[in-house]
Amino acid sequence: MGTIRDIATIAKWEVRRTVTQMSRDTLPIAIVLFLLLIAVMGFTAQSGMHLQDGMYTAGVDDPVLAQVLASDNRFTVYELSPAALRQNRQSFDLVILNGTVIAGDTDRGRAAQKTVQRDYGRYTASVYNRQEDLFAAYPLWIDTEGVKSELDFTSTQSGQYISARPGAAAPEPEGALLDVPTPSPTLAVTSDDLRTSLTRTESGNSQIARYTEMLTSSDTGTSFRTPSQLSPPLPFDSIILIFVFIFPLYFCSQFFMMSIMNERIERRGELLLSTPVAPATIIAGKMLPYFALMLAICAGLTLYIGAPLPIILPLIPVILFFLANALVIGMVSRSFKELSFISIFFSTVATSYLFFPSIFANVHVISLISPLTLIILALQGTAYTATDYIFSTSLFWLTAGVLFYIGVRNFTEERLFSGHGLLTRIREFVSSGLPENHPFASLFLMNGFLIPFVFMVQMLCLVLFFNLPMPYSLILLIVFAAEIEEMAKALGIYTLYARNPGFFSWKNLLLACGVTALGFLVGEKLLLFVTLAEISESVFGSVLFLSLGVLWLPLLLHFIGTLTVAVALKAGGRKWLIPGLIAAAAIHCLYNLYFIMGWLA
Amino acid sequence: MKAKHLSIIVKKEFRGLLNERTILLAILLQLFIALFSSFLMVGLTSMYDPSSLAKYSRFRYSVAYVGNDSGIRDYLAESRDFNVYDMDLSPAVTALQERKLAAVIWVPDTAPDAMEPVKITLYTIENDLQSAIVNVKLKDVFLAYEKDLRTVRQARITEQPVPLAFNPARVGNDFYEFVYGLLIPLLLFMPALIASALVIDLITEEYQHETLETLIASPVTFTEMVWGKVIACEILIPVQAGAWLILLLINGIAIENVPAIFLLVAVTSLVPILIGALVALHYRERTFAQFIFSTALVVALLFALAIPANPLNMVTRLAVGSAGTEQWPALACVTAVAAILAVLLHLYAGRTGKEHHTG
Numbered sequence: 001m002g003t004i005r006d007i008a009t010i011a012k013w014e015v016r017r018t019v020t021q022m023s024r025d026t027l028p029i030a031i032v033l034f035l036l037l038i039a040v041m042g043f044t045a046q047s048g049m050h051l052q053d054g055m056y057t058a059g060v061d062d063p064v065l066a067q068v069l070a071s072d073n074r075f076t077v078y079e080l081s082p083a084a085l086r087q088n089r090q091s092f093d094l095v096i097l098n099g100t101v102i103a104g105d106t107d108r109g110r111a112a113q114k115t116v117q118r119d120y121g122r123y124t125a126s127v128y129n130r131q132e133d134l135f136a137a138y139p140l141w142i143d144t145e146g147v148k149s150e151l152d153f154t155s156t157q158s159g160q161y162i163s164a165r166p167g168a169a170a171p172e173p174e175g176a177l178l179d180v181p182t183p184s185p186t187l188a189v190t191s192d193d194l195r196t197s198l199t200r201t202e203s204g205n206s207q208i209a210r211y212t213e214m215l216t217s218s219d220t221g222t223s224f225r226t227p228s229q230l231s232p233p234l235p236f237d238s239i240i241l242i243f244v245f246i247f248p249l250y251f252c253s254q255f256f257m258m259s260i261m262n263e264r265i266e267r268r269g270e271l272l273l274s275t276p277v278a279p280a281t282i283i284a285g286k287m288l289p290y291f292a293l294m295l296a297i298c299a300g301l302t303l304y305i306g307a308p309l310p311i312i313l314p315l316i317p318v319i320l321f322f323l324a325n326a327l328v329i330g331m332v333s334r335s336f337k338e339l340s341f342i343s344i345f346f347s348t349v350a351t352s353y354l355f356f357p358s359i360f361a362n363v364h365v366i367s368l369i370s371p372l373t374l375i376i377l378a379l380q381g382t383a384y385t386a387t388d389y390i391f392s393t394s395l396f397w398l399t400a401g402v403l404f405y406i407g408v409r410n411f412t413e414e415r416l417f418s419g420h421g422l423l424t425r426i427r428e429f430v431s432s433g434l435p436e437n438h439p440f441a442s443l444f445l446m447n448g449f450l451i452p453f454v455f456m457v458q459m460l461c462l463v464l465f466f467n468l469p470m471p472y473s474l475i476l477l478i479v480f481a482a483e484i485e486e487m488a489k490a491l492g493i494y495t496l497y498a499r500n501p502g503f504f505s506w507k508n509l510l511l512a513c514g515v516t517a518l519g520f521l522v523g524e525k526l527l528l529f530v531t532l533a534e535i536s537e538s539v540f541g542s543v544l545f546l547s548l549g550v551l552w553l554p555l556l557l558h559f560i561g562t563l564t565v566a567v568a569l570k571a572g573g574r575k576w577l578i579p580g581l582i583a584a585a586a587i588h589c590l591y592n593l594y595f596i597m598g599w600l601a
Numbered sequence: 602m603k604a605k606h607l608s609i610i611v612k613k614e615f616r617g618l619l620n621e622r623t624i625l626l627a628i629l630l631q632l633f634i635a636l637f638s639s640f641l642m643v644g645l646t647s648m649y650d651p652s653s654l655a656k657y658s659r660f661r662y663s664v665a666y667v668g669n670d671s672g673i674r675d676y677l678a679e680s681r682d683f684n685v686y687d688m689d690l691s692p693a694v695t696a697l698q699e700r701k702l703a704a705v706i707w708v709p710d711t712a713p714d715a716m717e718p719v720k721i722t723l724y725t726i727e728n729d730l731q732s733a734i735v736n737v738k739l740k741d742v743f744l745a746y747e748k749d750l751r752t753v754r755q756a757r758i759t760e761q762p763v764p765l766a767f768n769p770a771r772v773g774n775d776f777y778e779f780v781y782g783l784l785i786p787l788l789l790f791m792p793a794l795i796a797s798a799l800v801i802d803l804i805t806e807e808y809q810h811e812t813l814e815t816l817i818a819s820p821v822t823f824t825e826m827v828w829g830k831v832i833a834c835e836i837l838i839p840v841q842a843g844a845w846l847i848l849l850l851i852n853g854i855a856i857e858n859v860p861a862i863f864l865l866v867a868v869t870s871l872v873p874i875l876i877g878a879l880v881a882l883h884y885r886e887r888t889f890a891q892f893i894f895s896t897a898l899v900v901a902l903l904f905a906l907a908i909p910a911n912p913l914n915m916v917t918r919l920a921v922g923s924a925g926t927e928q929w930p931a932l933a934c935v936t937a938v939a940a941i942l943a944v945l946l947h948l949y950a951g952r953t954g955k956e957h958h959t960g
Binding site: 021029033040047051052053056062065076107108127135141148170173174182187226262265334339341349 | 618634663692694701702721725762883884896899914918
């Protein structure tokens with residue numbers, strides 16, 4: 001009971017202090033800026049985004065087509081006589097002469113032709129949309145039916161297809177025949193509805209939609225599309241909405257970061273530390289107002305856009321993840337500059353992790369790595385399952401938990417007010433997690449708990465490399481995954497070594513490598529088992545997680561990798577850390593290559 | 602203001618940046634963003650234009666054709682992207698689910714010149730990258746057939762669009778517009794965001810770490826100190842922008858008018874740095890200064906984007922080489938804004954300095 005009261009008291013302090021610290025005009029100015037923001041957004045929506053204006057120059061001999069191009073800001077259009085155009089052909093990126101597009105043979109000319117194609121497509125659509133007889137102008141309609149296939153992740157690896165080699169005869173299905181009803185040959189909607197949806201697509205032609213039009217399949221409102229509307233769907237609106245959710249979260253976590261940092265400036269937090277309250281309570285108390293605020297903002301936004309409240313659920317681990325990182329960043333950085341750079345760095349990486357996979361929502365299961373995809377799905381009206389939830393949020397829960405633990409362990413006078421450099425401080429922080437009296441047990445645990453971080457970084461690599469064509473994506477992933485794992489395993493060894501080089505007698509060295517390998521393996525298998533079965537069974541998974549059944553082989557690999565680094569450290573001292581890491585990663589890569597190649601063959 | 606004093610402050614700030622190795626972090630950040638954006642480029646351009654992805658594979662997709670014979674059947678058979686099989690609906694969809702097919706197309710027996718439209722049903726695998734590519738390839742087939750049907754029904758169409766023929770050999774991609782019209786302006790102005798956040802840190806740090814008294818006791822005046830910090834941050838701009846340009850060049854992206862771009866970026870970046878310095882002087886406390894500044898920056902950025910011939914657009918035009926004389930008035934406007942802000946900062950710093958010396 002006492003703890004809860006303490007937390008409440010500290011939370012109250014925190015709120016009061018923030019309010020009194022706020023200079024008197026902060027709130028009014030913030031409100032004015034907010035109003036300005038709304039005004040400017042209105043202005044921008046009206047005037048459009050002028051980012052690509054005047055990229056191309058075009059000469060046109062036909063007034064109608066000149067009008068079509070002039071409506072696109074990317075073109076500077078000159079309407080000239082055919083003779084003048086022929087003469088000055090070279091001074092344009094693109095010329096339209098007698099109903100033919102002649103583009104310059106440069107990248108810019110080709111890009112200009114592509115843009116004209118798009119503009120012309122829009123123009124033809126606007127002409128056909130006005131037709132009395134809609135089905136003469138649009139004689140072909142396509143109804144797309146999705147078929148669920150269980151193989152999802154394993155089967156489509158970045159441009160590689162698992163579809164059987166085409167033979168002369170039609171493929172024979174192996175399983176029981178599905179009973180597929182013959183589709184109706186007629187459209188179930190009136191031509192008026194179709195016309196409305198067609199014109200809506202057309203009028204969505206604002207300046208901002210220019211960036212989206214190639215991405216989105218126009219949401220026609222019906223499931224029927226004309227051939228030109230057929231393109232892979234990208235939930236662009238939802239993705240923009242995601243940013244609306246994520247940005248306030250960044251701001252709030254910034255405030256928390258600063259609040260932690262402020263305790264450390266001029267040893268202001270000494271008073272708080274001298275009270276008999278446990279560090280965990282202090283942190284919880286200081287964090288509570290920010291957590292509540294973030295939750296309230298998310299709930300408010302959700303209600304405002306009229307979305308179902310459960311979409312907050314995937315956001316909770318994200319909020320905690322932000323706060324945990326803010327805590328640690330606020331504790332390690334020495335100056336404001338450092339704080340700024342680390343937090344910008346963190347937010348860039350975190351945004352990539354959260355945002356990038358969600359672009360592929362509806363396209364590929366890889367998108368589920370990001371919790372934001374769950375929100376997009378929920379907004380689109382697709383319910384996500386508990387498995388999906390565990391799959392995309394478990395890493396966030398786990399890493400947040402570990403970071404909080406590190407924060408609590410190090411929330412002491414010695415660590416908070418030390419003036420050491422960043423890397424030393426990080427090592428000290430890790431060091432507190434490795435008590436001197438149980439070095440091996442803690443090394444085992446530490447490596448187990450490192451796994452969520454390793455997975456997270458590896459997932460980020462997977463997301464990044466996923467887009468590359470096949471052999472490259474796999475090779476890059478093999479190299480990066482090996483390097484990341486070896487670095488993670490070396491972290492504990494290096495910390496122990498830096499604390500006390502004499503600790504590593506040969507016996508201790510072997511033992512330490514052994515428990516590191518074991519901890520790593522156990523953590524890996526446990527987490528895989530719980531969450532990532534979907535990915536671990538693909539060829540990418542076999543690179544990342546060595547999930548090839550046999551246990552002693554990966555154990556041996558982890559052991560040898562760690563041993564390489566440890567021996568390098570023992571023999572050559574700290575300057576041999578990097579060469580040791582490279583050697584270990586090389587061994588790791590070779591192992592992976594051998595297995596992948598063997599497996600693929 | 603003495604140049605010597607300014608350079609003392611500038612040197613002091615750079616030493617601080619080097620000592621803390623924050624500059625390393627900044628470089629790391631840039632590298633990450635560079636790496637990320639090059640992947641984003643491949644990823645997004647393939648989303649922008651999935652056909653760019655489709656060219657990676659010279660695979661022939663197996664497609665089942667079900668129902669009435671039509672022009673689609675012929676186009677599919679002609680296409681080098683597809684193998685067509687005539688099948689019944691149920692086995693075809695089952696085979697699709699088992700991934701033995703890439704798509705199933707069902708065509709009804711609607712006559713080409715019928716009053717009602719031809720409504721075909723396309724079965725594809727849900728949530729699948731391959732389906733996205735197959736869709737793009739099928740789209741060409743469907744478009745060709747749509748054109749045929751339109752010709753059959755053209756007597757019923759009252760107004761035809763002005764015809765326009767394209768040269769199929771000049772196939773462009775969206776890569777160009779994405780790189781020049783989005784990536785380059787964003788990358789080149791990113792250092793400005795970093796530098797303006799930095800200037801706030803440098804100024805508020807003097808207040809919050811209570812190092813101001815020592816500074817006031819030195820011969821350096823308060824105004825000189827503020828300007829020294831602004832200059833230190835401004836120096837970072839061309840360095841970082843140059844790094845970006847070199848990275849882009851290494852990636853084989855040609856950029857024209859590099860000196861003019863440098864000039865424009867350097868002057869424009871001064872605007873957020875000066876705003877940052879003003880906000881920091883006013884609040885003297887990092888949390889709120891950064892908060893107000895970031896909000897103000899979003900407002901300013903959105904506003905700038907809504908104005909034609911804004912600096913970001915000018916960078917795009919300069920980089921592709923389509924900028925005319927309008928770059929000079931644009932540059933003059935930005936310079937004027939920066940000058941006004943500089944005067945404001947100078948006066949404000951002078952007043953604040955006097956307060957500190959007397960108080």
